Amino acid sequence: MDALNTLIASTGIVHFTVGQVVMMLVGFLLLYLAIARGFEPLLLLPIGFGAILTNIPLAGMGEPGGLLYMIYEVGIGTGIFPLLIFMGVGAMTDFSALIANPRMLLLGAAAQFGIFATLFGAIALNWVPGLSFTLKEASAIAIIGGADGPTAIFLASKLAPDLLGAIAVAAYSYMALVPIIQPPIMKALTSKAEREIQMSQLRSVGKREKVLFPLMLVLLTILLLPTAAPLIGMFCLGNLMREAGVVERLSKTAQNELINIVTIFLGLAVGSRLSADKFLTTQTLGILVLGAIAFAIGTATGVLMAKLMSKLSKQPINPLIGAAGVSAVPMAARVVNKVGLQANPHNFLLMHAMGPNVAGVIGSAVAAGILLALVG
């Protein structure tokens, strides 16, 4: 009967801790959000599943020797996975709208105020008893305001690996919540007249401009901000493969099979950081609150910047497109389009919002580089 005892001792039931049960519920919640609600399912489904697997008692899948542990160490500990995702995103991104109207980059810049204000806020939270963030942790949390998953994971893996799970979950959750978070802020900061502004059609963009854009961006990064070079470099490599026209098979693979494989593994690895001891802390609560604030501030400063540009510019600019500056591609641009249509049924802002939207990706990668340079 020894064997029977061994078997019973090896069932999960008798070993569950409360924390593991709670984290497993968190995992199932993420699966629910991903599948039933369509919240960023490509990431939240594997993250949720990874959270479940890593909290199984005795299985040790998130501990040394376990599958999830190995995936984490190889892919996120080294920074490789977020960089490959960024390469794939670069290969998927069409910069035409931004090249046609480069000033949209300023909206992407303004929206990063969400990041830096949140960094300040996180440090201020140290006054709250029980909460304590170092400058590195605060920076890693603040990057949630960049509304860019791979950038957040890359920075968190460098500055605050222990918070990575909560930060990634917050980032992707809020990116999925953009349609709920942004519209009230957008409407509060703009008048109906402003929201009705129609913008003039974008000029067409030539192939050469598209090829030179990633090269120029990487060059500027090299000169001014080498700490952002891995992120922006891989992003530009992907975009160059897309636009060069001579390596289509590499570009296709980067934006399909390769990014899909990495996404599955990245999700599982992030999920493996959702263990009870790392996630069930007061810090996580702080992260969730700060993340939402960061999103809101970024949206607001984006819209305010667009209002300013609208006043100064000869060309008509609809201030709504400033909200797309947080990135969250392409969700934020779609939200802009929707809110624009509510004000004026003939006002299609989608293409105009794509410019600030992709500018937001660059902006948050730049912000990540600055944080790495100053805090890392």
Add this chain to the structure above:
Amino acid sequence: MDALNTLIASTGIVHFTVGQVVMMLVGFLLLYLAIARGFEPLLLLPIGFGAILTNIPLAGMGEPGGLLYMIYEVGIGTGIFPLLIFMGVGAMTDFSALIANPRMLLLGAAAQFGIFATLFGAIALNWVPGLSFTLKEASAIAIIGGADGPTAIFLASKLAPDLLGAIAVAAYSYMALVPIIQPPIMKALTSKAEREIQMSQLRSVGKREKVLFPLMLVLLTILLLPTAAPLIGMFCLGNLMREAGVVERLSKTAQNELINIVTIFLGLAVGSRLSADKFLTTQTLGILVLGAIAFAIGTATGVLMAKLMSKLSKQPINPLIGAAGVSAVPMAARVVNKVGLQANPHNFLLMHAMGPNVAGVIGSAVAAGILLALVG
């Protein structure tokens, strides 16, 4: 003329051992079976080629620093490859037939008797002079009766890495031989009248049931059998990606490019274990004999269980479908269909056999978890 001597000394001919020649012939035999006979070619072709490459004198491809050695260590030593294959298989598996008729799971349970009886038999073989199996080795061998390649490789890599080559080859070979091994047993244990039984059409299954099934399965595994969590967990992740409907690109990649890449590497790595010193032993003979017995017993107990259920059930059950409980998806189900058609040309059992067939996959993963818990 020094250089000439060096060159001659570096030819393969002068360094061949008898064992290497024999193992290379084994490799060519596997290639023949794969290509000319269509025996599980996806695995046996790379395994056979790996066997040839690993036995080349002086090349050292299976020794530290060699390509095959590295692939083995990274992919099988860690258990990652069989788990990724299992994820892909999960993404390819449609559980409709099983969800429509959950009692089919009992056939998948009964067929696992092949595993446990063979474990007993392997230990009994210790009385044969020259044969000696520990409990771990016996368990790894017995899993051949599970008729499931990745499960066998996963368990063997944990319990008896030295026997892995022979076990994997036996498992895939017998899976390919299912059309030869099973029919006589199926006919011996059933009457013509039983084989003629037509089964009622399966009800259609909703999307929600399909989504909840992998979640329920992983939950049960977590509660009762955490040692099976890696295998069943990755299997359920694959199936969830398939059925969720929101991550189709991940599901497609898991069941195509990712599983293909891993299959090539897994085959080469398994082949690298077919070196003379590991394969040309009396143990290998024992493994081949025991594997065949395990398959036969599993088939028999599956059929007998189906006979029992046929007697007790109000709904008609054709006992032949019990043979599909060994898994060997979809070969075993096809054999059931064929034998059924021989008895009654209007009796299409394929869909009905898919239930026990996929139940067999779950059953042998559960059995592997039990063996890991008790023997590992």
Add this chain to the structure above:
Amino acid sequence: MDALNTLIASTGIVHFTVGQVVMMLVGFLLLYLAIARGFEPLLLLPIGFGAILTNIPLAGMGEPGGLLYMIYEVGIGTGIFPLLIFMGVGAMTDFSALIANPRMLLLGAAAQFGIFATLFGAIALNWVPGLSFTLKEASAIAIIGGADGPTAIFLASKLAPDLLGAIAVAAYSYMALVPIIQPPIMKALTSKAEREIQMSQLRSVGKREKVLFPLMLVLLTILLLPTAAPLIGMFCLGNLMREAGVVERLSKTAQNELINIVTIFLGLAVGSRLSADKFLTTQTLGILVLGAIAFAIGTATGVLMAKLMSKLSKQPINPLIGAAGVSAVPMAARVVNKVGLQANPHNFLLMHAMGPNVAGVIGSAVAAGILLALVG
């Protein structure tokens, strides 16, 4: 203002060395050649981009812990990437033309004189003050004459890792320059009458011959040249998967997604060896000169061998096809076709040149094996 100083100190501008600037320009030059001139873009684009990334001051992407460093160590340091590329090339190669006319292999043999003559020449260059090559380095350089990228990278990674960047760049550049390098040599060594020779149509080749060819090739390699077994073995595995007809999904993956993924990484890893300290040496100049010579000699001996065969053979042989023996698939065969058409507008040599062309791949892999055996 500390933070400002930190930020300024972390910009790239203030840390650039002259060498890094030069190497970055080399990177941009490679990108220009790849994109605007279509020079082997699949490789030169990622190599050029890798060269840029690795020379960014402070970013350390090519140093321990950096992305490019890790990719290099995992993929090239171990030899895995070139071998996987070779497997993919094998899966893409149709040997029909060679099987229909096996004597074409002699052209692939003759063209390897480019390799061995260059090895001698590299050693002779030791008399030039400032240049110094060991036998290993000379061999790694000489393989450029093989006109085969993965073979060159594989050999260089074993014999002279420090020269790998320059060797790979030279190999791919000269492969792209085949349409410029070869025609003058081809015309100088042949009369117009010879160039006008039309060849008889090739016989059709059966499936069995195609399946047996890679097996025979690997067997011969095993017996005579085990040091070439990794290269030729993986090549033959790819070709066997292609021709076996039973593992089409593995073959498709090997010649598409897998080779694409590996190509991106291989290119980046090679680019990471284009750092100033490794590339800006007098040796690089020697490598570039020797590489061009190796190509020219290989082309010449290929053509001369074809002339000899043309004289001895009963079947008409156009000596131009000898030039395709250097490999550089399929560029060299196309050049042969073009030069042939110039002499005789009805003379389509493409199919006839494919035989020597793929023979050249085998020939240079054999030469690499010989160099590994004698010098490695």
Add this chain to the structure above:
Amino acid sequence: MVSDLLLESATLMLIGMVSVFTFLLLLVLLMTIMSRVLRRYSPVKVAEKSSKTDTVSNGLSPAVVAAISAAVHQYRQQHK
């Protein structure tokens, strides 16, 4: 020695088979409950979804179907 192992493996066989059956019986139970609950609360949806699956399973990608209908439509326009 061998008989000790044999006894142990016999125990393994017994406990193993009982465990496998227990596990899968529990799964049968759970699945039956799930199906009943689901069908009670959403009986219509099942049929809808399955018909949708059928349409997809004919193996033609939407792009191909779209292309063909466009081509045939265009042809029809030009030749009536």
Add this chain to the structure above:
Amino acid sequence: MVSDLLLESATLMLIGMVSVFTFLLLLVLLMTIMSRVLRRYSPVKVAEKSSKTDTVSNGLSPAVVAAISAAVHQYRQQHK
């Protein structure tokens, strides 16, 4: 302690935002210059290329298009 950190993070906020704006403003500048230069030296090409891109972006693979035109052509041949 906290106030030191707060001061530091306020500085970070200031320098960070200034840097982000500087970086992106420089990018705006570079892009504007690039576009002007390119359009001065190759004004025609732009239009050509963009129309080419449009054709590709309808999402049909050339094989499918070729297949359909072949099918329709063949049909037309057989039925005129």
Add this chain to the structure above:
Amino acid sequence: MVSDLLLESATLMLIGMVSVFTFLLLLVLLMTIMSRVLRRYSPVKVAEKSSKTDTVSNGLSPAVVAAISAAVHQYRQQHK
């Protein structure tokens, strides 16, 4: 020193080229034998297989071909 190396590399050149030729000549021999043996025992199959390959090599996937024939067939039905 250099002359020693030169001698060594000259030897390498000689042995290398002889080896390359030996290897590839043996391969020529093996291939010729193989082809003769195969053609003696299965002369018909060769032609069959090659024609099969031709059909496949037009680059259209069976799904596309099936879709088009279905579309054209349907069109023909509706318009006769």
